[in-house]
Structure formats: C-alpha cells, structure tokens
Amino acid sequence: ASVRVARGALVALLGPNGAGKSSLLRTGLGLLPMQHGGARLFGADSRAMAPDLRARRAAYLPQQPQAAWPLRVEA
Helix, strand or coil: CCCCCCCCCCCCCCCCCCCCHHHHHHHHCCCCCCCCCCCEECCEECCCCCHHHHHHHCCCCCCCCCCCCCCCCCC
16 A cells, blocks of 8 residues: 655544554654565655654654653753
8 A cells, every 4th residue: 555645734544543553653754664665754765764854854742752861850
C-alpha cells in the first residue's frame, strides 16, 4: 500500500485501539524498523535522515512521552 499526503493537508488517522495507528506513524517516521518497503518524508528516506532534520520536517508526540535524556527541574 502507498500513502501520499499533499503539502498543507490535514489528515486524521482513525481506528480502534490496537489497530496499529501509532505503529504506522512511528514506522513512517523511521522510529520503528520496517520489515518490507520504505518510507519517504519530503522525498528522502526517513530512516536515513539525521534526527534533527527529521524533527524539523515532522513532529510526533506520543500519548506517554519519554525524555531521551534526564531532565532537571528547579523551582
């Protein structure tokens, strides 16, 4: 299957719990390994992109985010 989203388009991904919505997004962004095929983000392979470039081109905010490094908070 193939999906192409036009620039500026608003897309909703709907489905029941466990249907694979988050996995589809994470795989397309190169955050999960693919078993077959590939994913392109603005014409480039999302898996080969440097993390900072990928972050400038697409954003993903999971329901339960985890920091990739320890964060200190001061009051």
